[in-house]
Every structure is written in structure tokens, then in C-alpha cells.
Amino acid sequence: MSFSRSLKQKAIKVWEDGYNHPFVQELGAGTLHKEKFKFYLLQDYLYLLEYAKVFAMAMTKADDEKMLSNLSSITKATLVDEMKVHHLYMKEFGISEEEVKSVKASLFNRTYTANMQAISLKGDLVETLVTVFPCAWTYCDYGKRLKEQYKDNLEDNFYKSWIETYSGSDFENSFEWFYDAIDELVENKSDKELQKIEDIFISSVEFEYMFWEMAYNKQMSYIKD
Numbered sequence: 441m442s443f444s445r446s447l448k449q450k451a452i453k454v455w456e457d458g459y460n461h462p463f464v465q466e467l468g469a470g471t472l473h474k475e476k477f478k479f480y481l482l483q484d485y486l487y488l489l490e491y492a493k494v495f496a497m498a499m500t501k502a503d504d505e506k507m508l509s510n511l512s513s514i515t516k517a518t519l520v521d522e523m524k525v526h527h528l529y530m531k532e533f534g535i536s537e538e539e540v541k542s543v544k545a546s547l548f549n550r551t552y553t554a555n556m557q558a559i560s561l562k563g564d565l566v567e568t569l570v571t572v573f574p575c576a577w578t579y580c581d582y583g584k585r586l587k588e589q590y591k592d593n594l595e596d597n598f599y600k601s602w603i604e605t606y607s608g609s610d611f612e613n614s615f616e617w618f619y620d621a622i623d624e625l626v627e628n629k630s631d632k633e634l635q636k637i638e639d640i641f642i643s644s645v646e647f648e649y650m651f652w653e654m655a656y657n658k659q660m661s662y663i664k665d
């Protein structure tokens with residue numbers, strides 16, 4: 441198995457804990473409290489704005505035309521395609537643009553995005569790619585598994601659009617290039633460097649797990665909206 445594909449197994453414990461998190465499972469079953477999802481949605485909106493900047497940093501580290509074009513496409517996929525599902529649910533909840541703009545990122549949200557941005561500022565291109573890789577890969581894996589696990593109730597599930605977005609092939613295709621790109625970039629890395637890359641990946645899977653936890657508990661912040 442290639443280095444990139446083996447990364448999931450390296451983080452398997454927290455990866456599976458993420459899938460089994462009540463936020464994810466209740467979303468799949470359609471029983472997740474709407475207030476929890478609304479909290480998630482507004483925090484995730486802010487998360488995506490910061491996340492997109494990591495790709496901007498990645499672009500400054502790339503010279504290859506294909507890499508630059510892939511990074512620019514995934515930035516658009518994040519800010520345009522992925523945001524569609526956020527705007528759809530905001531409309532469903534009747535959330536005004538003013539309300540969206542008044543929300544402040546929670547402490548954990550700031551911690552997660554600051555960590556990714558720090559890696560993208562200090563690290564090289566492959567370190568930057570692996571810090572964002574679990575975001576796409578876990579959502580794709582969880583989306584597909586939820587769709588299968590809860591297929592009998594999907595039609596009545598309030599979260600159907602969310603599940604359809606992340607289980608869809610368009611979404612999977614948008615980041616498929618990551619595997620080969622990472623494998624190429626690690627070709628001449630030492631064992632020590634590979635270990636660091638692996639640790640960055642696992643750490644982002646942990647951050648993903650904690651994002652579900654934050655949303656499920658609607659974790660407060662002392663900085664008020």
C-alpha cells in the first residue's frame with residue numbers, strides 16, 4: 441500500500457471514534473438535535489473560510505502547473521461547492537446573513553484552524569497537504585458509510601443533503617489527486633521526516649474528532665457573539 445493510503449490505518453482508532461461519535465451517528469439516523477447542527481453549521485462556515493487560506497499558503501510552496509491548478513480547484517470546491525450545503529441549511533433554519541456574520545469562532549475552532557495555518561506557514565508542501573487531507577478523507581468515508589448504514593431512512597432525514605454532498609462521487613473526485621501528490625512528494629524523505637508527516641495527519645484526524653465533540657456539546661467560548 442502506498443504511503444498516502446496507509447495513513448488512514450495509522451490513525452484508525454480516532455478515525456473510527458469519529459465515525460462512531462454521537463454527532464455523526466445521530467446525523468446519519470436523522471435524530472441529531474437541530475440546535476446542535478445549527479451550531480455546527482455556523483462554526484463550520486467560519487472554519488471553511490480559514491481552511492481555504494491553507495490552500496492559498498500551499499500554492500506559494502508549489503511550482504508545478506498541475507499542482508497549482510489542483511490547489512486552485514479545491515479552493516473553489518471548498519468556497520463554492522461545499523458552501524452550497526451550508527447556505528442551503530442556513531436558509532432552511534432561516535438564519536440571516538447578519539446572524540452568520542455575528543458569530544465568532546469557538547475556542548476549539550480557532551485552535552484547529554490556527555494549527556493548520558501554522559503548519560502551512562512553517563512546513564513544506566507535503567506537510568501542508570497532510571494537515572488538510574483528513575478533512576476531505578474522513579468526510580468522504582463517513583458520508584459514504586452513513587449513506588449505506590442509514591439507507592432505509594434517508595428520504596425522511598433532515599440531513600439528507602449533507603449526507604448526499606459528502607457521499608457523492610463529485611466530492612470524492614475533488615480530492616482524489618491528493619494520494620499521488622503526497623506519494624510523489626515523500627519520495628526522498630527520511631524516516632524521521634515521514635514520521636513527522638504521519639503525526640501531522642493523525643493530529644488532524646484528532647482535530648476532526650474534537651470538532652464533532654465541540655459541536656455536540658455546543659462548546660462555549662468566552663468571546664461572545
Ligand SMILES: Cc1ncc(C[n+]2csc(CCO)c2C)c(N)n1
Pocket residue numbers: 484487488491514517518522574575576577579580614615648651
Ligand atoms: C471541520 C470540518 N472538517 C472537514 C470538513 C470537510 N471539508 C472541508 S474542506 C473539504 C475539501 C474540499 O471541499 C472538506 C471535505 C468540514 N466541512 N468541516
